[in-house]
Amino acid sequence: MSNPSGNNTRLIACITIIILTSMLMLDRLVPEGLFLDGVTYAAISRNLAIGKGSFWALYYRNPWIFSEHPPLFFGLQAIFFKIFGDHYLTEKIYSFVIWLLTAILLKQFWNRAIPGNGVSYSYALPLLLWCLVPTITWGYTNNILDCTMALFDIAAVWTLYRSQKDNNMWGIITCGILIFCATLTKGPVGAFPLAVPGLYWLVYQRGSGKQFFTAVMLTIFLTAMLIAFYVIFYQFPGPRASFDRYLNQQLIAALSGQREITTGGLGRWQLLYDLAIQMLVPIAITIILIVIVRLLKLTPQKTSGKHALFFLLIGLAASTPIMMSVKQRTFYLVPSLPYYVLAVAAIAYPYFLVITNRFKAGQKGLRIFRLSAIIVSLGLCIYLGSKVGQVGRDHEMIANMHYLAEKFPKGEVLGICAEAEKDYAFLAYLERYNQMEVNRIFYAQKYVLIDKELCNNDIIPIINSIGFREEPIDLSRYKLYHRHFPLKFDFTLLNPVFRTRDK
Template sequence: MKSPALPFYLLGAGIFLLFAGAPLFSNGMFLDGIWYAVVSHNMAEGLGTFWKPYMTASMYAEFYEHPPLALGLQSLAFKVFGDSRFIERWYSLLTCILTAGLIRMIWREISDYAHKSLAWLPILCWVLMPLVTWSAANNILENTLMIFTAAGGWFFLRGLKGHRWVHLAGAALCFVLGFLSKGPFVGFLLAVPGCMWLLGGKISFQRAFVDTLALMGMIGAMFGLLFLIQPQSWTFLNEYFHVQVVNSLQNVQTVDNRFNILYKILHECYPIIGLGVAIWLLGRKSADDYPEGSLKWAWVMLGIGLAGTLPIIISMKQRGFYLVPTFPFFAISASLIMVPYAAAIVKWLSLRKLGLRIFQAISVAMILTGIGISIHAAGDYGRDKDRLRNIDTILEVLPYETIVRVPKWLYQTNDIHGYFHRYDRVSLSPEEGFYPEYAIVGKGNRPEFLRFYDRVELETTHYDLWKRQREPMKE
């Protein structure tokens, strides 16, 4: 009898839409995500180039904070589909769909024939990790990186079945593309051969050693070719290394304890643990033995995930979403442990058509509810809703592509730069002695530089817009 996998795929999609739908399609976004959308949108419109990205006229006129590939890929979406506020959101959703497909491909490479149809299980585990839906809604670079790390893992596994060097070259290319998307966070792909030897016994030490050396050689050759063909790439990556990597290691601190990242990954795995307990309780009585090699592959996948987690301990600059590219491997590892119990549940359902239909109906209802929530939220205000209402009100008055004067404290409110420039290409400047046509200040405030301005009457709660009414006197 054919395995009833469809309702489980629908369940995963329904859970994703229920949690991600509203924040994904409503206005408002995490600081980093709105900045990336600004840079990508600018690149699509000819402001800045691939190797010299541009954010605003007054902040990061040369954007060396991250490598440019993910931004360049998103800029293609803007070029093709226009500048709607939904473009970066659809791009982010697409990265998740592609990642889900790659998880399925990896599963089918390592599972035995009888359990290939359980590919929905690692996808479900992955969707249940809270930062997956959060990252989908917030346009972070890790979404794109996750595609390349998952694809790199698949190339390694595919190489076990033949065409070893071709697939190793594919993994090397994924490493390079991942590095050009998010920098050193792709480095854990180098650990895959070692994990397959040490934790799973899937390859010999000799092969793991040779594959790792060959992989590094291919990566070096690909970067060398890139520097030869695109000399400006060397300049960019050199700037990126000093501006972002070295500075982050030496000067940036976001946590008090460098082991905080281990708590983060544990926190992300809580829902998977809960799912595992539920599956074990439901399927333990009729479960078969573990398929041959299943637990060894679970260790390999866990090792790959930890290889992408533990190095972050080196830095005191840590964010939970840095772990997102490792999530497919943690999800696959957990799923391999659940295999016999999940298979027993599927078998039980397949013998009860009415129960299967009810389960499928529930899954479809979740998807429809998620779609309904997404449609209702589309274009409405979500994150930062009060400030965004103020910004939209002000943008109705401001000319397109202009620079406005702001006080220093407002200039240091980083996300406001992203919103103003993404929506109407407005840059904010705190420069002393600079008196453009418009100025924006906090509600009810009147700093000294406004002596040449009159307030524009608008219904706002956070900011006031002022328009210059007379020429500044020479000082």
């Protein structure tokens, strides 16, 4: 069934998909602006790069040591800030590199798991389905931790899959290191590759007692490796303090429901609903391929049900543990989505193959297409270059940050009211831009920034009474007050009391 003309057709499809998916990613990645979590993580990584805090004691803003997540993501992104400097594109470049490496591993995993028998460029199918999942495009353009964890996890699964087939002990050890890196990025949810040996036996080797014993021993070995890494690091004061903070402030609180609840009306089942929504496009494309094959009366190869089942079980192993927590968000699915996509692609593959073999492209057509692709790519590069510096989201917030960065020196601390301390987006952007911070003990600062939408008006007479005077500022939402008296004593001893509203 396979022939050079079919390979040419798949090459054309592959190049088209690469151009379209890259454009889809970069069009959202290049403009300025990020989701709140992404801005926060970029600020922490930048702080680490300039010497604020340390790998085991991440600095966000005074006096907070960031303990919401393990530190590996921030250490890796800090390297990019060291290389590219403190520019808004730095975290964007990091995100694109993570996306690109994940796509390469997805391609490698597909090529290894689905033997081509002379069929080239079939990886275009899973890459297309993966990039068309809405959360993939959103997640890899918003600097979330889950994307980095997904990279370590798919590297671990691919390495373990190869090592099991080739009996490569060094590959298994590498897999253990990668699982440790995944958990050091976002905690225990990154340890799901530990289930792969058992799932591999269940799908491909069921009935073999010897292989079952091998799978159990392999899982025990990898688990022991993971525990050993943490035990060794726990002997040192820095890692021990970091692990304790993460365990007490984040992990236990999240599992016990003490953190924010984001599951919606479906409770812990919300994630399964979100998964179904995310997979609608890949499933729809598969159905379209099947319908086309039926209409053309083509004869596809038999679908490999075992491969689809194996990928599906890995996806379930990656996503179902998240349901233990009532803190769920759709982008938590990012590490599991490659496997769900591979499962769907394994079902769609025979139909994709027979269609690309049916519509043949010769060498002349391929040359014309390559020339067209080069021209289109150059045009897209010019288009993307024009978007550098443009604002993609949070327009007013980013404009305010640029204004404040021009008005105040780097590292300036602004006094704010207590209510404004709950404006997390404002605080994150303020820290990310120009390394500016805030202090709710406003009377001890040189400048006080009052948010007219959040702060109680009763604070203004107090500010005026202790020697602050309003200064003109070109920000409609804020008022700026400048202290006009010398700071001769510790104003933190003061405790002005004023009425506050329930905001």
